[in-house]
Amino acid sequence: MNLTLKVWRQSGPKDRGRMVTYRVEDVSPDMSFLEMLDVLNERLILEGDDPIAFDHDCREGICGMCGMVINGVAHGEQVATTTCQLHMRHFEDGATITIEPWRAAPFPVIKDLVVDRSSFDRIIQAGGFVSVPAGSAPDAHSVPVRKEDADAAFDAATCIGCGACVAACPNGSASLFTAAKITHLSLLPQGQPERLSRAKAMVDQMDAEGFGGCTNTGECTAVCPKGIPLDTIAQMNSDYLKANAK
Amino acid sequence: MNFVEGAEIRDTKAPAGPIEERWEKRKFGARLVNPANKRKLDVIVVGTGLAGGSAAATLGELGYNVKSFCYQDSPRRAHSIAAQGGINAAKNYRGDGDSIYRLFYDTVKGGDFRARESNVYRLAEVSVNIIDQAVAQGVPFAREYGGLLDTRSFGGAQVSRTFYARGQTGQQLLLGAYQALERQIAAGTVEMFTRHEMLDLIVSDGRARGVIVRDMVTGDIERHFADAVVLATGGYGNVFYLSTNAKGCNTTAIWRAHERGAYFANPCYTQIHPTCIPVSGDHQSKLTLMSESLRNDGRVWVPLRKNDSRAPGDIPDAERDYYLERIYPAFGNLVPRDIASRAAKNVCDEGRGVGPGGLGVYLDFRDAIGRLGRDAVEKKYGNLFEMYERITGENPYETPMRIYPAVHYTMGGLWVDYDLQSTVPGLFVIGEANFSDHGANRLGASALMQGLADGYFVLPTTIGDYLADGPFGDVDEEAVAAAEVAVRTKIDRLMSVNGTRTPDSFHRELGKLMWDYCGMDRTEESLRKALERIPELRQEFWENVKVTGVAEELNQTLEKAGRVADFFDLAELMCLDALVRSESCGGHFRAESQDSDGEALRDDENFAHVSAWEHSPDGTPVLHKEPLEYEYVKMSQRSYK
Amino acid sequence: MNVTATIERGAATAPVIPPKGEEKPRAKRPGGFLTSSNGKKAVMAVTGAVMVLFLVGHMLGNLKIFAGRDSFDEYALALRTLLEPIAPYRTLLTLVEIVLVVSVVLHMWAAISLSRRAAAARPVKYAARKKSQAKGYATHIMRFGGITIALFVVWHLLDLTFGVVNPKGFDSSPADRMIAGFDPSRWYVTLLYIVAVAMVGLHLRHGIWSAFQTLGVANRDRNRALRAVAGLGSAVLVIGFLAPPLAITFGVVQ
Numbered sequence A: 001m002n003l004t005l006k007v008w009r010q011s012g013p014k015d016r017g018r019m020v021t022y023r024v025e026d027v028s029p030d031m032s033f034l035e036m037l038d039v040l041n042e043r044l045i046l047e048g049d050d051p052i053a054f055d056h057d058c059r060e061g062i063c064g065m066c067g068m069v070i071n072g073v074a075h076g077e078q079v080a081t082t083t084c085q086l087h088m089r090h091f092e093d094g095a096t097i098t099i100e101p102w103r104a105a106p107f108p109v110i111k112d113l114v115v116d117r118s119s120f121d122r123i124i125q126a127g128g129f130v131s132v133p134a135g136s137a138p139d140a141h142s143v144p145v146r147k148e149d150a151d152a153a154f155d156a157a158t159c160i161g162c163g164a165c166v167a168a169c170p171n172g173s174a175s176l177f178t179a180a181k182i183t184h185l186s187l188l189p190q191g192q193p194e195r196l197s198r199a200k201a202m203v204d205q206m207d208a209e210g211f212g213g214c215t216n217t218g219e220c221t222a223v224c225p226k227g228i229p230l231d232t233i234a235q236m237n238s239d240y241l242k243a244n245a246k
Numbered sequence B: 001m002n003f004v005e006g007a008e009i010r011d012t013k014a015p016a017g018p019i020e021e022r023w024e025k026r027k028f029g030a031r032l033v034n035p036a037n038k039r040k041l042d043v044i045v046v047g048t049g050l051a052g053g054s055a056a057a058t059l060g061e062l063g064y065n066v067k068s069f070c071y072q073d074s075p076r077r078a079h080s081i082a083a084q085g086g087i088n089a090a091k092n093y094r095g096d097g098d099s100i101y102r103l104f105y106d107t108v109k110g111g112d113f114r115a116r117e118s119n120v121y122r123l124a125e126v127s128v129n130i131i132d133q134a135v136a137q138g139v140p141f142a143r144e145y146g147g148l149l150d151t152r153s154f155g156g157a158q159v160s161r162t163f164y165a166r167g168q169t170g171q172q173l174l175l176g177a178y179q180a181l182e183r184q185i186a187a188g189t190v191e192m193f194t195r196h197e198m199l200d201l202i203v204s205d206g207r208a209r210g211v212i213v214r215d216m217v218t219g220d221i222e223r224h225f226a227d228a229v230v231l232a233t234g235g236y237g238n239v240f241y242l243s244t245n246a247k248g249c250n251t252t253a254i255w256r257a258h259e260r261g262a263y264f265a266n267p268c269y270t271q272i273h274p275t276c277i278p279v280s281g282d283h284q285s286k287l288t289l290m291s292e293s294l295r296n297d298g299r300v301w302v303p304l305r306k307n308d309s310r311a312p313g314d315i316p317d318a319e320r321d322y323y324l325e326r327i328y329p330a331f332g333n334l335v336p337r338d339i340a341s342r343a344a345k346n347v348c349d350e351g352r353g354v355g356p357g358g359l360g361v362y363l364d365f366r367d368a369i370g371r372l373g374r375d376a377v378e379k380k381y382g383n384l385f386e387m388y389e390r391i392t393g394e395n396p397y398e399t400p401m402r403i404y405p406a407v408h409y410t411m412g413g414l415w416v417d418y419d420l421q422s423t424v425p426g427l428f429v430i431g432e433a434n435f436s437d438h439g440a441n442r443l444g445a446s447a448l449m450q451g452l453a454d455g456y457f458v459l460p461t462t463i464g465d466y467l468a469d470g471p472f473g474d475v476d477e478e479a480v481a482a483a484e485v486a487v488r489t490k491i492d493r494l495m496s497v498n499g500t501r502t503p504d505s506f507h508r509e510l511g512k513l514m515w516d517y518c519g520m521d522r523t524e525e526s527l528r529k530a531l532e533r534i535p536e537l538r539q540e541f542w543e544n545v546k547v548t549g550v551a552e553e554l555n556q557t558l559e560k561a562g563r564v565a566d567f568f569d570l571a572e573l574m575c576l577d578a579l580v581r582s583e584s585c586g587g588h589f590r591a592e593s594q595d596s597d598g599e600a601l602r603d604d605e606n607f608a609h610v611s612a613w614e615h616s617p618d619g620t621p622v623l624h625k626e627p628l629e630y631e632y633v634k635m636s637q638r639s640y641k
Numbered sequence C: 001m002n003v004t005a006t007i008e009r010g011a012a013t014a015p016v017i018p019p020k021g022e023e024k025p026r027a028k029r030p031g032g033f034l035t036s037s038n039g040k041k042a043v044m045a046v047t048g049a050v051m052v053l054f055l056v057g058h059m060l061g062n063l064k065i066f067a068g069r070d071s072f073d074e075y076a077l078a079l080r081t082l083l084e085p086i087a088p089y090r091t092l093l094t095l096v097e098i099v100l101v102v103s104v105v106l107h108m109w110a111a112i113s114l115s116r117r118a119a120a121a122r123p124v125k126y127a128a129r130k131k132s133q134a135k136g137y138a139t140h141i142m143r144f145g146g147i148t149i150a151l152f153v154v155w156h157l158l159d160l161t162f163g164v165v166n167p168k169g170f171d172s173s174p175a176d177r178m179i180a181g182f183d184p185s186r187w188y189v190t191l192l193y194i195v196a197v198a199m200v201g202l203h204l205r206h207g208i209w210s211a212f213q214t215l216g217v218a219n220r221d222r223n224r225a226l227r228a229v230a231g232l233g234s235a236v237l238v239i240g241f242l243a244p245p246l247a248i249t250f251g252v253v254q
């Protein structure tokens, strides 16, 4: 396949950045999207150019490190797929592909397609945990958990922290990410003691980081590689309102 | 490559006495640090996987000042996140006869009698606490309708002791540790440095006192000091270029610590996983693991004829070779990982492999679908099938899957004693980065257990005993400068070669060489060839690599080049270790050492020891043997016929 | 593989240069409820709900026109004289008006402040044309729709409440104004109402569900039902609101 790539290039946080066009030829349909970029990068290196910087690690859709906006869609149009799991067979020969970094003020660009997502860590720091020091836990069977609750908690817990939800949200909101963690812990008995304080602290931190508010447009869940459902946001809202009512 | 033999290692610091009492004894014997002093003690933890994340969080909880490092943009992305299958623990919740002793026994045996009994017993003992800890943190393990935890049997174990969270056990456990870590960061006991790569260890007055790291965003070379350093930097399977490891997994941290005096134990022990998605072309950048559970219902076969190019559906049963069922009628498709892997390689070497390059065998669900119905198969394996289709574009309900073995885990690593301390005082090594508990082969679902056992329960106790002597005062400026200069020199050198090949192209070539000559089966001849080729390739690397850009910014080419440089050195030691160990054991198969059935043949007479390699400045490694004794589990040869 | 690079200015405009010497806002602003994005959303949902309730009543009232002019005028009068002996003329209506004005103001304040926050959170736009991945379009026109509705209401008040733009003027009965307002000759006014009411329908089809979501009422099990309530509710409102003007324009009611 032959493709035209329009890639956001920005040499550092202070650079204004621009779109640069590359033509790549003989791309194999079996390549993953990142492998296609690898090949382009090797070429760029040999030509003495700076290769395109992008984040990636596991390349199997679980670490949450990769992510770019492909043709205007976070992680590309393939549903429930991270960028690293996207394969070139889903593109047409001769296509033009636009590749951009996540865009959000709390995700400043570091270089090219690499952004700083440490704001997510700070949201977790605000309360996304159960306070249980090592060695102080009771026997695992001392508290049974309904299977339905465990499964629903699991569904929320699968968030990989990639940030696609923020990239896709017209408001640049981190609600889906934050709600996924709040819901995961809210649904388990172990998460109850800190439930309301957690919701309040995390939502407030999300605001403090400069993310937008959610207006329930649902773009986030549509691009989320793990399909985190929107009702996690309702759960977050409910916990948050209860926390404030207190 | 030459080596010399040094003194035997006699004392591993494991307490004497009955095995059930040793850990209790050690815990009691370990000196305590008084709480007021803890605040004055700094600990550096490199790595935020299950091992490092849990250790940093726990040390923070205990009141030490912790600095934690990882090369990703968040501690949550460490490669532990990718583990699918599950985590073992001797809870015996099913009452199916499991016990600490049985887990201990299975692990020693599974490790093909190349692991230390004391360590393994402790691992089994602590395993039960891990599950309690994880559940209390909110890890959503699979549950039964009664609300209790579900378990399954894994990797040929006869009891059901593997706890799991769908196919994402590593992820959920790591998020638990990550959340505990973030809690400590918020509390101010842990300072987190993401996108920081450790490039050297600072050893001052014979003690590990800090690290030199590169801020990967700004390129700044920074020095960080502490009273003890913990390495939890994971495995080095990427020396093969293609492996199931994440792209960033590297040996840099442990290798440079090795160069500063830490012994490297059993570098040649690598585990090959039989069910990975095969390579699709030269562009392949990594391999994806398919859960082993697929072998419960899939049947493995290749065409009887060589170079049979017919579509799998067109090959009648009579012309198929279900070779695992044929050779191992008792275990069939469920033979252990190394046997299944080698058998696949053998049939492909005969020219009967399928798919691109003939490097693949079929894993066929036709019969399972016929027997159980498509729905039942989908229910059991739906997400795995989907993953396969996503990557290959083929529908496994209709065409058989193609699988091939791939490098998965490295049992070797830095040598540590019972306290998880390396040969450099104050340098502790945990998780996959150390060599300790799995011997020559790791059981499925035991790596997660080991990482968390080390991080939550073992290290926090044993490191206290060391730190009780601290704080250790100022760090020798000369030692620091030396380490920093070494790092800067290496970077400058890489930046200045300006040759004509990319770091990746060298890495791929090294990987292929290692796979061909030091892979699934190794011969004296192949290893000698590798030992000849590696230095040549390394020389070419240093003369002809091309790194673009500047070192003072985010430079992913430079990062890669630095890692590849260390892989060369490690690869050489791996081949040497494999050459010297002329027996077969566990994941290490020397073709010269097999029985008449082609099974691995151990040589307990000569090789019942750990090979711990010391780096010497003149480049001649020194081999220290740590003899292994088995008081509890009787040595036996395994057989799966 | 061949690669050629041509440099083009992208469609992205704003530079991504952080203010010099200034750290990113990291410190926790222990925000009050009303400064938090969730708090604002809750205000929007509650005020939205108040307005929806008003619309339901309003629609039912409007439908009285089918019972005849007198019946409608009686209703209009009743609005003003209810509670009369106890409270002065127009007490209830004034109360309703106050609540409505407060709601509209708060609703708009929250909407504007959230839009500004959203704009700040996405200072650089994507170069590629945005493609909605979520099914549904109403969600993307909430702000635009809201503004349209606000403009409409202004005009609507001038028309039917104050009679400023009504052929019958202020000194007429409400029913007169209404019937004159939607006279077949003034078909364009009817058209305007149709468009406006359609906007209200779209706003509410998303808005009603969104309010449930914002107030934390929605969950996995209820979502289907709540979406149906929102869809049905807004459809009923649209039909109920459009019936009188259409009936008048087409001469069914005279």
Ligand SMILES: Cc1cc2nc3c(=O)[nH]c(=O)nc-3n(C[C@H](O)[C@H](O)[C@H](O)COP(=O)(O)OP(=O)(O)OC[C@H]3O[C@@H](n4cnc5c(N)ncnc54)[C@H](O)[C@@H]3O)c2cc1C
Binding pocket: B046, B047, B048, B049, B050, B051, B052, B069, B070, B071, B072, B075, B077, B078, B079, B080, B081, B082, B083, B084, B085, B086, B087, B088, B169, B170, B196, B197, B198, B199, B232, B233, B234, B235, B244, B245, B246, B249, B250, B252, B253, B289, B408, B409, B430, B431, B432, B433, B444, B445, B446, B447, B448, B449, B451
């Ligand atoms: C695909 C896959 C599936 C697996 N499935 C299972 C399973 O089902 N059950 C099981 O028990 N085991 C499984 N394993 C094995 C297990 O996941 C690993 O052995 C284990 O998670 C390793 O944990 P760790 O903490 O030692 O290292 P890792 O999780 O690899 O963490 C390494 C850390 O070190 C950091 N680091 C590395 N180098 C540097 C450096 N130079 N400077 C700074 N930081 C550095 C990294 O940033 C990272 O934080 C699987 C492995 C793979 C690859």
Ligand code: HEM
Binding pocket: A215, A216, A217, C041, C044, C045, C046, C047, C048, C049, C051, C052, C055, C104, C107, C108, C111, C112, C139, C142, C143, C145, C146, C147, C149, C150, C203, C204, C206, C207, C208, C210, C211, C212, C213, C214, C215
């Ligand atoms: C006058 C009649 C109006 C009614 C009945 C109404 C009703 C609602 C309701 C119920 C919501 C949902 C609240 C939530 O998301 O939780 C909402 C949201 C909203 N309204 Fe209104 N609104 C009206 C007018 C306006 C006006 C005049 C504006 C313009 C400024 C506006 C702008 C918005 C916006 C921006 C939202 C949020 C978008 C979203 O939730 O997706 N609305 N409205």
Ligand code: HEM
Binding pocket: C058, C062, C076, C079, C093, C096, C097, C100, C149, C153, C156, C157, C160, C161, C174, C178, C193, C196, C197, C200, C241, C242, C244, C245
């Ligand atoms: C298309 C059908 C509609 C008709 C026929 C209609 C008719 C009227 C009439 C006759 C009045 C004056 C009532 C009185 O003075 O007693 C009125 C008032 C009003 N209408 Fe409507 N209306 C319609 C739609 C709407 C819509 C869609 C909205 C809001 C989005 C709305 C908002 C208002 C408001 C705010 C008032 C003022 C109420 C008050 O003074 O208390 N109307 N309408």
Ligand code: SF4
Binding pocket: A158, A159, A160, A161, A162, A163, A164, A165, A166, A176, A177, A180, A220, A223, A224, A225, A226, A227, A228
């Ligand atoms: S919610 Fe989904 S899109 Fe958002 S960070 Fe988590 S996995 Fe990524």
Ligand code: F3S
Binding pocket: A165, A168, A169, A170, A171, A172, A173, A174, A175, A176, A213, A214, A215, A216, A217, A218, A219, A220, A221, A230, A233
């Ligand atoms: S896209 Fe944005 S508006 Fe809410 S529903 Fe998702 S966070």
Ligand code: FES
Binding pocket: A055, A056, A057, A058, A059, A060, A061, A062, A063, A064, A065, A066, A067, A082, A083, A084, A085
């Ligand atoms: S690289 Fe890990 S999710 Fe894509």
